[in-house]
Amino acid sequence: MRKTIQTAGLALLLASALATAQTPYTEDSTYRGLGGQEGIGKIVDTFITLVLADPRIKESFADFDMKQLNLRLREQFCEFSGGPCKYTGKYRDKTMDGVGTVRDMKSVHIDLKITNAQFNALAEDLQIAMERHHVPTSVSNKLIAKLAPMQRDIVTK
Numbered sequence: 001m002r003k004t005i006q007t008a009g010l011a012l013l014l015a016s017a018l019a020t021a022q023t024p025y026t027e028d029s030t031y032r033g034l035g036g037q038e039g040i041g042k043i044v045d046t047f048i049t050l051v052l053a054d055p056r057i058k059e060s061f062a063d064f065d066m067k068q069l070n071l072r073l074r075e076q077f078c079e080f081s082g083g084p085c086k087y088t089g090k091y092r093d094k095t096m097d098g099v100g101t102v103r104d105m106k107s108v109h110i111d112l113k114i115t116n117a118q119f120n121a122l123a124e125d126l127q128i129a130m131e132r133h134h135v136p137t138s139v140s141n142k143l144i145a146k147l148a149p150m151q152r153d154i155v156t157k
């Protein structure tokens with residue numbers, strides 16, 4: 001029951017956030033609520049573990065370098081929560097032989113043909129990771145709301 005309410009709440013949040021501009025916060029209360037860089041590091045570690053164990057989405061990540069993805073997500077969550085980081089978008093996958101590229105969210109995800117259901121599954125895993133690290137709901141909802149507008153670029157199927 002709790003799960004149903006949570007999922008419904010999340011869907012609502014994602015929908016309402018689609019209308020919001022995709023810009024980082026100008027103050028850092030969300031960043032601090034996440035526990036700063038240390039807290040974000042722990043959240044991203046747990047998040048990636050959950051994603052890689054999630055039968056709904058784990059296959060999508062099979063060919064990619066999770067260490068690099070981990071670093072990029074730390075950067076992105078830090079910047080989007082108002083922290084002192086800048087997302088560079090530099091990412092090397094295993095086939096790129098050490099050459100970094102800078103790609104926007106659309107070009108990163110386009111070949112993966114991601115569905116709404118996959119997007120929601122990933123957002124749910126992030127929500128669970130934040131819960132596990134005792135992030136208050138008011139804070140976790142703010143990060144999710146910041147990331148939600150990316151759905152437009154990421155979901156292409």
Ligand code: HEM
Nearest residue numbers: 057060061064072076089090091093103108118119122147
């Ligand atoms: C709010 C939703 C999402 C966010 C914020 C997000 C964020 C990111 C970021 C920051 C990267 C690293 C890109 C780079 O450094 O160039 C990335 C890569 C990736 N994402 Fe997402 N993502 C989201 C949703 C998804 C979903 C739903 C899937 C699949 C189910 C997915 C699969 C991947 C994969 C496989 C990569 C590696 C792609 C590559 O390097 O070519 N993402 N994502």
